[in-house]
Amino acid sequence: MSTNPTPGRPADLPTRIRHWIGGELTDSADGRTFPVSDPVSNAPYATAAAGTTDDVDRAVTAARAAFPAWSKLGNRERARVLYRIADGVEAREERLAAFETFDSGLPITQARGQARRAAENFRYFADVIVAIGEEAFRAGDQQINYVVRTPVGVAGLITPWNTPFMLESWKLAPALASGCTLVLKPAEWTPLSASLWPEILDEAGVPSGVVNIVHGIGEEAGQALVDHPGVPLISFTGSTDTGRHIVRSSAAHLKTTSMELGGKSPVVLFADADLDAALDSVVFGVFSLNGERCTAGSRVLVERPIYEEFTRRLAERAERVKVGLPSDPATEVGALVHAEHYARVLDYVEIGQQEAKLVAGGGRPAHLPEGNYLQPTVFADVPRDARIFQEEIFGPVVAVAPFDDETEAVELANATEYGLAAYVWTSDLKRGHRVAHAVESGMVWINSHNVRDLRTPFGGVKSSGLGREGGAHSIDFYTESKIVHVMLDQPHTPRFGA
Numbered sequence: 001m002s003t004n005p006t007p008g009r010p011a012d013l014p015t016r017i018r019h020w021i022g023g024e025l026t027d028s029a030d031g032r033t034f035p036v037s038d039p040v041s042n043a044p045y046a047t048a049a050a051g052t053t054d055d056v057d058r059a060v061t062a063a064r065a066a067f068p069a070w071s072k073l074g075n076r077e078r079a080r081v082l083y084r085i086a087d088g089v090e091a092r093e094e095r096l097a098a099f100e101t102f103d104s105g106l107p108i109t110q111a112r113g114q115a116r117r118a119a120e121n122f123r124y125f126a127d128v129i130v131a132i133g134e135e136a137f138r139a140g141d142q143q144i145n146y147v148v149r150t151p152v153g154v155a156g157l158i159t160p161w162n163t164p165f166m167l168e169s170w171k172l173a174p175a176l177a178s179g180c181t182l183v184l185k186p187a188e189w190t191p192l193s194a195s196l197w198p199e200i201l202d203e204a205g206v207p208s209g210v211v212n213i214v215h216g217i218g219e220e221a222g223q224a225l226v227d228h229p230g231v232p233l234i235s236f237t238g239s240t241d242t243g244r245h246i247v248r249s250s251a252a253h254l255k256t257t258s259m260e261l262g263g264k265s266p267v268v269l270f271a272d273a274d275l276d277a278a279l280d281s282v283v284f285g286v287f288s289l290n291g292e293r294c295t296a297g298s299r300v301l302v303e304r305p306i307y308e309e310f311t312r313r314l315a316e317r318a319e320r321v322k323v324g325l326p327s328d329p330a331t332e333v334g335a336l337v338h339a340e341h342y343a344r345v346l347d348y349v350e351i352g353q354q355e356a357k358l359v360a361g362g363g364r365p366a367h368l369p370e371g372n373y374l375q376p377t378v379f380a381d382v383p384r385d386a387r388i389f390q391e392e393i394f395g396p397v398v399a400v401a402p403f404d405d406e407t408e409a410v411e412l413a414n415a416t417e418y419g420l421a422a423y424v425w426t427s428d429l430k431r432g433h434r435v436a437h438a439v440e441s442g443m444v445w446i447n448s449h450n451v452r453d454l455r456t457p458f459g460g461v462k463s464s465g466l467g468r469e470g471g472a473h474s475i476d477f478y479t480e481s482k483i484v485h486v487m488l489d490q491p492h493t494p495r496f497g498a
Helices: 053-072 075-091 093-104 108-131 164-178 193-204 218-227 240-253 275-291 304-320 339-355 406-413 429-438 472-478
Strands: 019-021 024-026 033-037 044-049 136-139 143-151 154-158 181-185 211-213 233-237 256-260 266-269 299-303 357-360 377-380 397-403 421-425 443-446 479-487
Touching (some): 053 143, 053 154, 053 181, 053 211, 053 218, 075 093, 075 108, 075 164, 075 193, 093 108, 093 164, 093 193, 154 164, 154 218, 164 233, 193 211, 233 472, 266 275, 266 406, 275 304, 275 421, 299 304, 299 406, 304 357, 304 377, 339 377, 339 397, 397 406, 406 429, 421 429, 472 479
Parallel strands (some): 154 181, 233 256, 266 299, 266 421, 299 397, 377 397, 421 443
Antiparallel strands (some): 019 024, 019 211, 033 044, 136 143, 357 377
């Protein structure tokens, strides 16, 4: 473990991260651990319990034992618990932000925003579960048919390393609101902030076993959760390749799955757009959260009359983005999450220099000789068959290409396997709607960066995922709908064999 303190190291940083099963902190059944490093020094600062099939089985057993009582609570009672969880998250905002920044490299100002968003997720789904209704259908005077929602059971939640605490809350809140118990498997690169959940949930009065946390490597702990026959539902956020593997594995037990996967989201910029607003949005959309975001606008398609000007201004802005220590409030781009991921992003930068024109960034800032730092990088004149145009890089790297008309813009926007988000900039709202409808993506923003409305469905098409979560869609995912048919009149059944 590192003996030289990394800048921004929290004073109360744990050196040992354990599972939380049945309301108790516990080591792995076989005692194994794995090292956890920070992205500024790349030195281990803690060890985390390495979950195995035995640990997952213990967690599922605890969740199944807690399910009857938790699922029978009224919606209002569960909502009160969720409100208390939100209060607990907000009370720890500074500590949580410090943990998240240290562990993931996310700039501290953006980490604070994630803490507030996590609390809002719990408040929002508490409101949803109280307000949501169940359907009824009357067939004249003869019959009435009504729908009953019941929680699915034990939910398996597998979360990624980018904005880990917030994305854990995005799954925890609707699962708990719906009456499910659960097993959470946090990302192995960023397990630190998940260590705050036990005290938050205990303080809020969540019964033992309702939430269980098993740390570990995805191929072991994650696979064991996916394979467990007592877990009928898997919600996963992460890479497309891993999502495909989970769907294949889940097929053996016909599990319900929600897959929020990769993206290579286009920004379609027409010459009549507000260029100043569009530039702000493009810079923020691809470089915020260190570029490690699935909805990043990482392909910028610009109408040819403004292409040269916009590309020049984008490059100038990228060169001025402040890259620095994640704990510095002035930092806009921090350290990439892990040395392995950093190397992968740098490989793409090298590939891009063979495929297109590098106009900004492309290397380590001179004032940061160590750590996983990359100056925001802009490639221009990127052909559609280039790897940096087609493949998700998941870092502060953007590909820019020109188009001549609306038809070509849509064609280029759709020219990848992904379809998560898209952004359209134009002062012609008729055209904005046309393009939004023609682009193959689950979500489109017109004249806006990624502003989320928690009531709306979130998810993608093509290789960007399966299913939708968000608002009532999340409740649909974590519950089964049963239709009950009631005859109100005398039944008129054909009398076979009478």
